[in-house]
Amino acid sequence: MIINILGTGCPNCLKLENNTKQAVKELDLEALVNKITDVETIMGYGVMSTPALVVNNKIICSGRIPDVKEIKTMLTEQKEENDKPTGGCSCGGRC
Numbered sequence: 001m002i003i004n005i006l007g008t009g010c011p012n013c014l015k016l017e018n019n020t021k022q023a024v025k026e027l028d029l030e031a032l033v034n035k036i037t038d039v040e041t042i043m044g045y046g047v048m049s050t051p052a053l054v055v056n057n058k059i060i061c062s063g064r065i066p067d068v069k070e071i072k073t074m075l076t077e078q079k080e081e082n083d084k085p086t087g088g089c090s091c092g093g094r095c
Contacts, residue, residue: 001029001030001031001032001055001056001075001078001079001082002031002032002034002055002056002057003020003024003031003032003033003034003053003054003055003075004033004034004035004036004053004054004055005017005020005033005034005035005036005051005052005053005054006036006041006042006045006047006050006051006052006053006054006062007035007036007037007042007050007051007052008037008039008042008050009037010050010051012050012051012065013035013037013050013051015051015065016051016053016065016066017033017035017051019065019066019067019068019071020033020053020071021033022068023068023071023072023075024075026068026072027072027075027076029075029079031075045059046059047059047062048062048063049062049063050062050063051063051064051065053066053071053074055074055075055078056078056082058078060074060078061074
């Protein structure tokens with residue numbers, strides 16, 4: 001799982017980063033947590049309000065700071081979505 005924290009380094013961005021790292025630790029997830037501060041890169045995600053939490057290139061939260069419990073729920077949902085079986089073939093289970 002690749003997790004990106006988008007923000008310019010303000011206290012809110014730091015709080016989201018800390019909450020996210022704590023959630024990853026409590027869930028014992030294999031995850032790479034990156035902090036992205038480059039404004040052009042952040043704009044490339046289409047985020048209009050930071051901080052933002054991006055998991056596997058999907059924006060799951062922006063413009064607020066979820067607590068550790070809520071982030072754990074978000075990460076668990078993303079993990080379950082990524083772990084869904086695809087039917088064993090390249091069609092993604094549509095055959």
